[in-house]
Amino acid sequence: xxxxxxxxxxxxxxxxxxxxxxxxxxxxxxxxxxxxxxxxxxxxxxxxxxxxxxxxxxxxxxxxxxxxxxxxxxxxxxxxxxxxxxxxxxxxxxxxxxxxxxxxxxxxxxxxxxxxxxxxxxxxxxxxxxxxxxxxxxxxxxxxxxxxxxxxxxxxxxxxxxxxxxxxxxxxxxxxxxxxxxxxxxxxxxxxxxxxxxxxxxxxxxxxxxxxxxxxxxxxxxxxxxxxxxxxxxxxxxxxxxxxxxxxxxxxxxxxxxxxxxxxxxxxxxxxxxxxxxxxxxxxxxxxxxxxxxxxxxxxxxxxxxxxxxxxxxxxxxxxxxxxxxxxxxxxxxxx
Amino acid sequence: xxxxxxxxxxxxxxxxxxxxxxxxxxxxxxxxxxxxxxxxxxxxxxxxxxxxxxxxxxxxxxxxxxxxxxxxxxxxxxxxxxxxxxxxxxxxxxxxxxxxxxxxxxxxxxxxxxxxxxxxxxxxxxxxxxxxxxxxxxxxxxxxxxxxxxxxxxxxxxxxxxxxxxxxxxxxxxxxxxxxxxxxxxxxxxxxxxxxxxxxxxxxxxxxxxxxxxxxxxxxxxxxxxxxxxxxxxxxxxxxxxxxxxxxxxxxxxxxxxxxxxxxxxxxxxxxxxxxxxxxxxxxxxxxxxxxxxxxxxxxxxxxxxxxxxxxxxxxxxxxxxxxxxxxxxxxxxxx
DNA sequence: CTGAAAGCGCTAACAG
DNA sequence: CTGTTAGCGCTTTCAG
Numbered sequence: 047x048x049x050x051x052x053x054x055x056x057x058x059x060x061x062x063x064x065x066x067x068x069x070x071x072x073x074x075x076x077x078x079x080x081x082x083x084x085x086x087x088x089x090x091x092x093x094x095x096x097x098x099x100x101x102x103x104x105x106x107x108x109x110x111x112x113x114x115x116x117x118x119x120x121x122x123x124x125x126x127x128x129x130x131x132x133x134x135x136x137x138x139x140x141x142x143x144x145x146x147x148x149x150x151x152x153x154x155x156x157x158x159x160x161x162x163x164x165x166x167x168x169x170x171x172x173x174x175x176x177x178x179x180x181x182x183x184x185x186x187x188x189x190x191x192x193x194x195x196x197x198x199x200x201x202x203x204x205x206x207x208x209x210x211x212x213x214x215x216x217x218x219x220x221x222x223x224x225x226x227x228x229x230x231x232x233x234x235x236x237x238x239x240x241x242x243x244x245x246x247x248x249x250x251x252x253x254x255x256x257x258x259x260x261x262x263x264x265x266x267x268x269x270x271x272x273x274x275x276x277x278x279x280x281x282x283x284x285x286x287x288x289x290x291x292x293x294x295x296x297x298x299x300x301x302x303x304x305x306x307x308x309x310x311x312x313x314x315x316x317x318x319x320x321x322x323x324x325x326x327x328x329x330x331x332x333x334x335x336x337x338x339x340x341x342x343x344x345x346x347x348x349x350x351x352x353x354x355x356x357x358x359x360x361x362x363x364x365x366x367x368x369x370x371x372x373x374x375x376x377x378x379x380x381x382x
Numbered sequence: 383x384x385x386x387x388x389x390x391x392x393x394x395x396x397x398x399x400x401x402x403x404x405x406x407x408x409x410x411x412x413x414x415x416x417x418x419x420x421x422x423x424x425x426x427x428x429x430x431x432x433x434x435x436x437x438x439x440x441x442x443x444x445x446x447x448x449x450x451x452x453x454x455x456x457x458x459x460x461x462x463x464x465x466x467x468x469x470x471x472x473x474x475x476x477x478x479x480x481x482x483x484x485x486x487x488x489x490x491x492x493x494x495x496x497x498x499x500x501x502x503x504x505x506x507x508x509x510x511x512x513x514x515x516x517x518x519x520x521x522x523x524x525x526x527x528x529x530x531x532x533x534x535x536x537x538x539x540x541x542x543x544x545x546x547x548x549x550x551x552x553x554x555x556x557x558x559x560x561x562x563x564x565x566x567x568x569x570x571x572x573x574x575x576x577x578x579x580x581x582x583x584x585x586x587x588x589x590x591x592x593x594x595x596x597x598x599x600x601x602x603x604x605x606x607x608x609x610x611x612x613x614x615x616x617x618x619x620x621x622x623x624x625x626x627x628x629x630x631x632x633x634x635x636x637x638x639x640x641x642x643x644x645x646x647x648x649x650x651x652x653x654x655x656x657x658x659x660x661x662x663x664x665x666x667x668x669x670x671x672x673x674x675x676x677x678x679x680x681x682x683x684x685x686x687x688x689x690x691x692x693x694x695x696x697x698x699x700x701x702x703x704x705x706x707x708x709x710x711x712x713x714x715x716x717x718x
Numbered sequence: 719c720t721g722a723a724a725g726c727g728c729t730a731a732c733a734g
Numbered sequence: 735c736t737g738t739t740a741g742c743g744c745t746t747t748c749a750g
Contacts, residue, residue: 132468133484148483436730
């Protein structure tokens with residue numbers, strides 16, 4: 047079933063069919079309507095590939111979630127951020143007439159050719175000087191990131207909060223709940239989430255003359271990694287901090303459990319906060335206060351921004367997503 | 383950068399380039415190597431769209447998750463089955479050189495044209511006489527389902543267990559733990575999971591002369607739906623069953639909570655089991671014994687099967703995935 | 719207002 | 735063994 051069949055059936059040329067169906071060119075209203083009707087009755091729809099060949103517009107968006115490349119697994123247990131992100135991105139893309147293709151790091155693994163034929167990419171949490179971004183730039187593929195490439199401050203097409211605001215809010219919350227010595231546990235990926243959080247923490251510590259208690263722990267280590275950090279704290283000469291901010295929910299959950307095993311009570315002895323809400327933070331005992339990174343909203347905004355860019359809407363300011371702090375039992379300590 | 387550029391650079395015709403790069407035709411080894419080298423040095427890779435136009439092979443697989451269409455949301459809270467499924471499917475597709483495009487029900491919503499240009503589809507949990515399957519068949523798009531279309535027993539290209547085995551295993555487990563009256567709570571979607579579970583339950587009841595205690599509750603109702611079923615049980619004249627098998631984890635969690643509020647103790651008074659492991663079943667108090675539906679393995683097998691079909695491997699027996707029962711506190715009652 | 723015709727970049731017959 | 739050529743289904747000038 048091709049455009050020819052429709053043309054024959056409608057008694058016009060293929061040009062007229064094309065014009066009628068796409069609203070291009072100049073076609074008599076009656077003719078157009080007739081063609082549209084015939085096409086509809088035949089259940090015709092233009093071949094997306096052939097159309098793409100001419101217009102070099104496939105109607106598909108690519109999505110690459112960088113932290114999953116690092117984790118080397120698409121199934122980090124309990125971490126629902128990425129799925130919620132991918133699901134929302136897919137829905138938003140669909141609503142805007144695009145498909146959404148999930149791909150892995152197109153620089154390393156064998157990725158289908160089609161990956162570089164998509165109309166644009168959303169890249170979640172790029173690392174510094176991200177090779178994926180470089181590859182896409184080389185191929186002139188428009189892209190939007192979620193979180194900055196920390197080495198490319200001049201690139202502004204990204205959505206998110208920049209973790210600065212979250213980190214500041216967390217610190218304020220902990221201080222309000224009486225924290226005197228706040229530790230931070232970041233991940234090791236070089237993305238803006240880790241970098242900005244650390245920076246904000248450090249400058250707060252410097253300003254307030256607070257001690258710096260900084261741990262960096264591989265994201266892939268999960269709850270075990272959180273336990274390991276707790277272990278280090280317990281083994282250290284200095285006293286246990288009275289508040290710990292772990293960026294990942296899995297670190298937070300592991301750390302909290304280990305501290306409890308060592309006889310510390312949460313939140314009475316130590317306040318615990320996570321920078322990313324996850325199954326682990328919601329369901330620990332006690333549940334852990336966490337930042338809801340708003341994966342659905344973020345994904346939708348990222349896709350929306352990309353699509354508007356593709357449609358030629360040039361100078362658009364990317365939206366700043368405000369994350370929300372979910373306050374739970376792990377910081378439920380009241381101070382007078 | 384087209385095949386012409388490479389041809390010019392290598393001093394051969396475009397045919398030779400095409401043949402060399404695709405391993406087709408007959409090209410002198412030296413020539414082939416030379417072309418390959420030149421192409422590599424130029425960073426050339428064939429345009430996937432143009433190639434697709436000729437071969438009508440796009441290199442992309444479509445994935446539609448029917449229950450999400452019913453739920454009308456890609457973010458059912460706590461349900462990680464689909465995300466794990468989608469993630470694993472994407473990885474498997476990528477490993478086999480395909481992209482994976484997530485789309486919604488292509489019959490109802492406005493879905494990009496490209497959706498019908500993909501090479502094949504994986505359809506998770508089709509409903510009876512699924513219109514999506516009909517649409518794809520009409521367009522001659524190969525497909526594999528996860529779970530049967532209950533109205534089309536002749537279609538055998540599906541992977542999964544058929545919920546029969548799970549249901550039988552659950553019943554056996556409950557009996558072993560001393561259950562005397564077992565209730566089942568299914569969903570309302572007309573998919574093989576619901577239908578087969580119900581059938582197995584009914585025939586077991588008939589064979590054993592057990593009373594039939596059957597509830598059907600909308601999947602979308604989540605935990606509230608589970609509570610509602612508990613409510614019905616409490617309001618009923620007959621005594622509360624001493625074991626309840628809810629297919630969805632969310633129903634199970636809601637039901638358990640409501641029964642506990644009414645003064646029943648789990649597992650002492652009532653055994654609770656869920657047919658689908660989820661955040662809710664793992665983290666309820668007590669944790670709920672559940673079937674691990676093996677989303678990763680299932681997804682990989684489904685994609686693998688589809689790809690082998692696409693590659694012409696015709697008579698392949700779809701694998702039967704064996705799910706695993708995760709036994710937890712909610713059925714921890716020992717009988718001598 | 720409508721249609722003929724020229725490609726988009728590639729693959730695959732078919733000649734040479 | 736290599737190159738010429740005819741399309742794949744569509745969009746888009748450009749003539750009629």
